[in-house]
Amino acid sequence: MTDLSTEVAALPDKSLLVMDDDAPLRTRLGRALEQRGFEPTLVGSVSEAITAVKSSPPAFAVLDMRLDDGNGLRVVEAVRDARPDARIIMLTGYGNIATAVQAVKAGAVDYLSKPADADDVVRALLARGDAPPPPPDNPMSADRVRWEHIQRVYELCNHNVSETARRLNMHRRTLQRILAKRAPR
Template sequence: MADIGELVAALPDKSLLLLDDDAPLRTRLGRALEQRGFEVTLCASVAEAMTTLKSNAPAHAVLDMRLEDGSGLKVVEAVRDARADAKVIMLTGYGNIATAVAAVKAGVVDYLSKPADADDVARALLAAKDAAPAPPENPMSADRVRWEHIQRVYEMCGHNVSETARRLNMHRRTLQRILAKRAPR
């Protein structure tokens, strides 16, 4: 298979909208996609993305599902209205079947879990319309998936250990020990 950079260079329109409210992830993924040849526009909120779409209809979009000011599904519809041929990828840290189905019905071509690798995102954007996505080359371990889930719930609870422990149905001290350790590989 050809190099991702070469495939992106062959695209007639390399414009890409990246919407995520997680600033470090947005910056890192945006930079990585620029290095692969995409012309990236970064947005931090649904409102900012809607404003950007009025002036610039991108050929590609990578959108977060859950944002502080709304759902990425709303932006999928706006991208489709602005440019019907745009390829849209949905990123989510809260994957479930219902949201995946809703995203696909809205016109998303792929649905990736966070943290997504830039190469996986680029491959999904470059995949042929009817091609089945290849399985990830190095999927996260079960320990890493568990750790990521705990971190998301911890952030949703405003870094409140007691509330996080209650929602995860685990003892507070056990949660504190998990949070004190480094992330598993």
């Protein structure tokens, strides 16, 4: 953390917009990034984010892809219009190639799946040039990624096991067994 904090301390503008509709995640990430030297503004919706960008365009942004009131790509465009040199990272619980391509085309410099470690976010924000940031030190296991995806779809289906199983193309009983287990490491 000290190397990253030193790099952040050397920045002329440490303003950072953090947008996520998950309040506990937003607060934890905001605190962690503040401890590393950024000056975060925390918002929970697309409309709040656009208002914040208009009043004070940030040098950095960490944005959720999907929110209740819209898509994070709208905020990427607003940040790009207000401050073309801003470094934008997209976070999402829906890690897939199509949305990653959309985010990068819109102007994001990187795309990370939730839950993202604060150090990984800082590395992505500070990465320069075309070189991607180094891979995370402790990436999630494939089992954990699968479990996170199933949990997210289950939430989106309002905890309806049958609908979740249908959308995941999975047998209902198999899904019930997975949901009954603890999260893998």
